[in-house]
Structures are given as C-alpha cells and as structure tokens.
Amino acid sequence: MSATGQPALEMHGIDRRCGVTQANDKVDLVVQQGTVHAIVGENGAGKSTLMKIAYGLMRADAGTIQISGEAIPRTRHRPAEALARGVGMVHQHFMLVGSLTVAENLILGHEPTRSWFGAVRRSKGRGVLDLARAEAEIEALARRYGLEVDPRARIDELSVGEQQRVEILRILWHGARLLILDEPTAVLTPGEVKRLFALLRTLVAEGKTVVIVTHKLDEVHAIADRVTVLRKGKVVAELPGQAPPEDIARAMVGRPVLLEVTKAPVVLGDVVLAVDGLHIAGRGESREAVAGVVSPWAAVVAGVSFEVRAGEIFGFAGVEGNGQTELVEALAGLREVGAGAVRFRGRDLRGVSVAQRHRMGLGLVPEDRQTRGLALAMSVADNLHFGRLAEVSRPFRLDRQAIDRRARAAITDFDVSPADPAAIVANLSGGNQQKLVLARELGRPGLRCLVCAQPTRGVDIGAIELIYTKLLAARAAGVAIVLVSAELSELRALADRVAVLYRGRIVAVVPGAALADPIELERIGWLMAGGQSTGARA
Secondary structure, three states: OOOOOOEEEEEEEEEEEEOOEEEEEEEEEEEEOOOEEEEEEOOOOOHHHHHHHHHOOOOOOEEEEEEOOEEEOHHHOOHHHHHHOOEEEEOOOOOOOOOOEHHHHHHOOOOOEEOOOOOEEOOOOOOEEOHHHHHHHHHHHHHHHOOOOOOOOEHHHOOHHHHHHHHHHHHHHOOOOEEEEEOOOOOOOHHHHHHHHHHHHHHHHOOOEEEEEOOOHHHHHHHOOEEEEEEOOEEEEEEEOOOOHHHHHHHHHOOOOOOOOOOOOOOOOOEEEEEEEEEEEOOOOOHHHHHOOOOOOOEEEEEEEEEEEOOOEEEEEOOOOOOHHHHHHHHHOOOOOOEEEEEEOOEEOOOOOHHHHHHHOEEEEOOOHHHHHOOOOOEHHHHHOOOOHHHHEEOOEEOHHHHHHHHHHHHHHOOOOOOOOOOEHHHOOHHHHHHHHHHHHHOOOOOOEEEEEOOOOOOOHHHHHHHHHHHHHHHHOOOEEEEEOOOHHHHHHHOOEEEEEEOOEEEEEEEHHHHHOHHHHHHHHHHHOOOOOOOOOO
C-alpha cells in the first residue's frame, strides 16, 4: 500500500466541545490517498468525534476540512454532502432497517427509478422504482469485492458479519472513495476479520482510502500504513503502522503499558460451580415449553453443561447474541432457569436469591456496568458497599468512618480516579467505573466464584492491564472465575479453558493456550460462525 497524489482527507485546527469536555483540541489530521490510516486512543480521546466531524454528523466549533483537495464549508457539511463527495462511514452500531431487504436498505433515500423510456436514475424523481435493476447492480458489486450477500435477503435474517458487509456495500454502491470504519471488528469472528482485511487491501489497491478507528493494536499492526494517536482530545503521536505495539500503547496512555500479563500454571481445587443441562427460555417461550425441549433451538441457552474448579478461569467465546447474556444472568440469579441445574459448592441454586448467592460467595461483574453494576447518582463509597452493608453496620446505623476508610483502600488498590470516596460515579470515566465494580466484587468476604462478563468493554488500555492483573491474582487465590468476553485475545491471556457458544449451545471446549495457534484460532472462528452444531460438555 502506498500513498498517491493529494491527501484524501485533511483536517486542521479542529475544535469540538461537548458540554464541559473538550473532545477535540486543535486536531490536525492528514490521510493520504490510497492508504489505510488508523486512529487510536483511549476512551474519550476524541476519535469517534473527529470522524463524525469528517463525515458531517457533527459540526466542529473551529477548524478546516478538505476532501480530495476541496475545502468544505464547516457549517454546511452533512452526511449527504459527504457521501456525494465520496466519503462513507460504517458505524460501530449498524444503521440498517431490519425489516427491509439488503437492496432496499442500500437504495433507501436514493431510490433508482426508470423512466417510461428505460433510463435509470440514482435519485428520487419521476418514474418507476427499478428495484430489479438495483438488485442486479448490488449483486455484481458484491461479487466484485467478495462480499457475498443476497440482495433480496432481509437484514434481520443475516448474521452480524453479513450485516457489516451490507454496510460496506451500501457506501461502495453510493460511490465512496474514502471509507471510515468505526471499530469494524468489534463483533466479528477471526475468519470474518481476515476477510474484512483482505477486502480493505483490495480497496486500497484500487486507489480508495480507508480510515479505521480501533483499539486493537494487533490489528493496527496487521492493516495500517499510518497511525494517529489521540489523547485527551489532542494528537500526541503520528507513527507508521508497523511501529511496535508498545510504542503505540505508550503514546495512548502516556506511560509504559504491560501488554502481556504473566499467568502462573493453574492449580485446580474442588469443583465450585457445576452447570448441568441448563435451558433458558427465549422471548415468547414458556418455561414449560423449554423444559419439554420443543425444538433444539427453542431456548436461548439449550442444554449447557460445564464445571469450574477453584483456581480456574473458564472462558466463553462466541459472537454476541448466542446466549452469553442469558447464561450470566441465570448464574447470578437474575433470570429464571427453564430446565437443568446450577450448583454452587454442591448446593442447588434454584430458588436462591441474588443476595443469598452473594452471601454464599458468588460475585458478579455484569456486562453493562451502568445499568446492572452501579448506581450512577451515588458516591464511589456507597457503590463499593452495595450488598456489603452488613460489613460496616453498627446497631441501628452505618459506620461511616469504616465506609470511608475501606473505600479509600479500594480506590488506592484499584487506582480509581478521582481518588475521592465522595465522588459521584456518573462523573467517572468508563474505565474507572469498571475498576469500581471489580473492586467491590473481588473484595467480597469469602468470594469463591466470580461470574465476569466483558470485564474490559469500553475500558482504556491502561485499565485493562490492571484488570487482568487483578483477575489473575484472584485465580491464584483459589477463586473460580467464569469469564465471558467478546475478545479472543482476552480469553487467550486469561482463560485456562474456553468454551465456544453458538445458538445457546457449547459446541467445543479448548485450552486457552490454543487461541495462540493461528490454525486453532481459525477453527474457533469457524465454530463461532456456526461451523458445527453438536453439543459438548465441559
């Protein structure tokens, strides 16, 4: 890949304030034509804001924008104008209408019409909608770029990877020459990532330009020609794509970051958590129907069985939406079990409340910390003691001195910022909120098992290092951990065994170390995409 001609995108002196936050602070960005340019940075560094400004979704408070050498009026820059100038954006959360077909989504707002004389136009106007012609064009475009998708298929019938292909097809069909991809691999299997990168290389070879917003440094190394690093709204580094990941991480955080944690050999104890034939009803399914096993796919979790021992991290891999959320909620006592059994240290948990499970030694790090794990309007100290007030209670009152003292110790141990027990949790960054949840759950007296879902989602790279270290320390102390993660690199770093979940079933169980083998990783990705449908017991 090599740059050719004038820059595809130039942004100079870009300022954007969002409330009290300076999201972009005099940002300069030059993206050369015919390259893949990565934008990286911690959460809140201003990456997505900058790209939304480039695409016209947000307006800069100051600064200039040029697309292929053409100055763009800042006050009149909108997505429709950006697309007309050859700029397309694929958002992390897809912008598709599930009830429409692929072709209908692509032409929405730009419906091709056929006049009575047969001329085809790609805009609204008089004439007859020529959907068949659009479907043929889309089919040809899909074949050209290897984006196999049926233009007549409904969006809600497609997999996540197929929906992403539709998003890319949409902007290519509209003539995009500069493609902006925001966290494009967040919900893809390894095989889908490989195919996406092959497509990006094809597009660049044709002279198109790609800007990719990502937090995955291995992917930066694999695909990017240049890297722009943002920190606190400012550009702090411009590096080649082949720069060592340690250098990129240091620029992102402002200090050296440990990218690989040391994991001691596993020392297994007794079985702490045992799940046998677990079924959980899906939406619209009755508990009785699931218990009767009406069909193999009648439940969102269907016949799952596994055991986790003391001192072991048991991971779950899978594309999101394959039963992970429901499984975690059932283990924590937040969702009713349709059939099967969950036993904690030999005791059946049917009918056992969430609070009772906590007292028995079962902790939970939920996948959505803000709705399930924290009370945002309350203080750090109060959040650290939810479900643990008995530890700081005196007759008829709470021991506020003990609450403050314990909160300060947890803040120091988990490097929570600001270091103020009275700080309101809503004002903390996502990473500090997550560290707060971990501090509370890992600090539970008598903790024997931790159910941990997406522990580093939306978390800065510096906080990831600390979270990994704390989880491995709990493992070394004999805690059994159930780890659900969308990041295979995270499962490779932490898990001793990994179960692959597809449509609510365990289809394979592999050692965590196997994820370091490219061949095995490819097989796991194939399983995550439905390459095998037979059950497995862990």
